[in-house]
Amino acid sequence: MTSTVEIAPESAASFVEKAPLERYVAPEKPSLIGLTRKQLGAVLGAVGVPEAQRKMRVQQLWHWIYFRGFTEFDAMTSVSKELRATLTANFTLERPEVVAEQISVDGTRKWLVRLPGETQGERPHEVETVYIPDSERGTLCVSSQVGCTLTCSFCHTGTQRLVRNLTAGEIVGQVMVARDRLGDWPGGTRPTDGIVPSGDNRCVTNVVMMGMGEPLYNLDAVRDALLIVSDGDGIGISKRRITLSTSGVVPNIERAGAEIGCMLAVSLHAVRDELRNQLVPLNRKYPIAALLEACRNYPGASNAKRITFEYVMLKGVNDSIEDAKALVRLLKGIPAKINLIPFNPWPGSKYECSDWEQIEKFSAVVFDAGYASPVRTPRGRDIFAACGQLKSATEKLSARERMALRAMAMTD
Ligand code: SAH
Ligand code: SF4
Numbered sequence: 001m002t003s004t005v006e007i008a009p010e011s012a013a014s015f016v017e018k019a020p021l022e023r024y025v026a027p028e029k030p031s032l033i034g035l036t037r038k039q040l041g042a043v044l045g046a047v048g049v050p051e052a053q054r055k056m057r058v059q060q061l062w063h064w065i066y067f068r069g070f071t072e073f074d075a076m077t078s079v080s081k082e083l084r085a086t087l088t089a090n091f092t093l094e095r096p097e098v099v100a101e102q103i104s105v106d107g108t109r110k111w112l113v114r115l116p117g118e119t120q121g122e123r124p125h126e127v128e129t130v131y132i133p134d135s136e137r138g139t140l141c142v143s144s145q146v147g148c149t150l151t152c153s154f155c156h157t158g159t160q161r162l163v164r165n166l167t168a169g170e171i172v173g174q175v176m177v178a179r180d181r182l183g184d185w186p187g188g189t190r191p192t193d194g195i196v197p198s199g200d201n202r203c204v205t206n207v208v209m210m211g212m213g214e215p216l217y218n219l220d221a222v223r224d225a226l227l228i229v230s231d232g233d234g235i236g237i238s239k240r241r242i243t244l245s246t247s248g249v250v251p252n253i254e255r256a257g258a259e260i261g262c263m264l265a266v267s268l269h270a271v272r273d274e275l276r277n278q279l280v281p282l283n284r285k286y287p288i289a290a291l292l293e294a295c296r297n298y299p300g301a302s303n304a305k306r307i308t309f310e311y312v313m314l315k316g317v318n319d320s321i322e323d324a325k326a327l328v329r330l331l332k333g334i335p336a337k338i339n340l341i342p343f344n345p346w347p348g349s350k351y352e353c354s355d356w357e358q359i360e361k362f363s364a365v366v367f368d369a370g371y372a373s374p375v376r377t378p379r380g381r382d383i384f385a386a387c388g389q390l391k392s393a394t395e396k397l398s399a400r401e402r403m404a405l406r407a408m409a410m411t412d
Helices: 037-046 051-067 081-090 168-181 219-230 250-259 273-279 288-296 321-330 356-368 377-392 395-410
Strands: 097-103 109-115 125-133 138-141 163-165 206-209 242-246 263-267 307-313 336-342
Touching (some): 097 168, 168 219, 206 219, 219 250, 250 263, 263 288, 307 356, 321 356, 336 356
Parallel strands (some): 138 206
């Protein structure tokens, strides 16, 4: 069965989504990770916790799970022995399985995370979670789907056949796995191999939904997960330090603002509909004008809380000075930041990364229009070097580099 989305007449006529979504099938003994407080209360009710106690029990569990990072119910000393045994018999606190870890010379870490497929025995799915540290902060790039139903022509994820929405537990689970690995829970031991933020800074200070998938096509799970990540009684990463990147699912932008309230990044990449239709086919359904209108109305957007516009630099495609001028004209009146992202090639991709000189010229136009540091020059140069070298790199390495690149650009 193929799923087509509802299509508005004319301009949207040729926009068809790619693959049917596969279902998530919960294990017999499910993990409690990713449940909202309300859902956790209901689960406690189902195993016999009286209504009058539930709120207090939820609060206790929340603390152990999300503040302390515990993985066993049995170690939760404030919870009665009886309830601990009941919970152990019925549930787990399992996070997604990490099957590989790579640490690169600049401290970037990539975890390959394995997720179950719909059919037993079928090859499991894999997504990547990437950690990019510097001296003061650590940014975690998190995936929201296995693959992506959209087919942006410059994006490797868009070429993947299989798609499954991640559950809220699998999304929060990526943050928890990272904190497990980095010793980032109270009393934990930080790794000595590779850079982590200094002193009292936590290892994971920022989260960007810029891994695999379109987060606004999995909004409910992404919302539940990000509300858990930002909950002050638990992981407690401020919503100002959480950024959701979308290719432009217009009807869900307002919902994301109202229901999550995190920072927004929009993958613009082109200033004309004709070109954006090719680069980001979703544009045929939600053209630039509609997208920018949704940005203007994004709840909470202000000069202190700007929307980031991402612009991937594609040689000879969208990188002319005219494009740069049109870009700043287009964004006039929107509280915006601009991130120029050097294109990261992948095997079989049909684009090239713009020449560095061209990126600088483009960047100068954007800078002169009042946007600070649209491309990170020092690190940008490193990455640009990597861009060319990646042609010979393995697919996996290129995926890591790509994600690291995006996430770095985000937290500039
Ligand atoms: N689906 C969402 C979030 C994931 S992609 C979105 O499209 O926004 C995160 C960012 O990486 C997007 O801006 C995307 O356009 C960009 N991107 C994808 N492939 C890239 C590549 N090969 N090189 C550079 N940026 C890329
Ligand atoms: Fe999907 Fe984003 Fe890649 Fe487009 S750029 S195919 S929306 S992951």
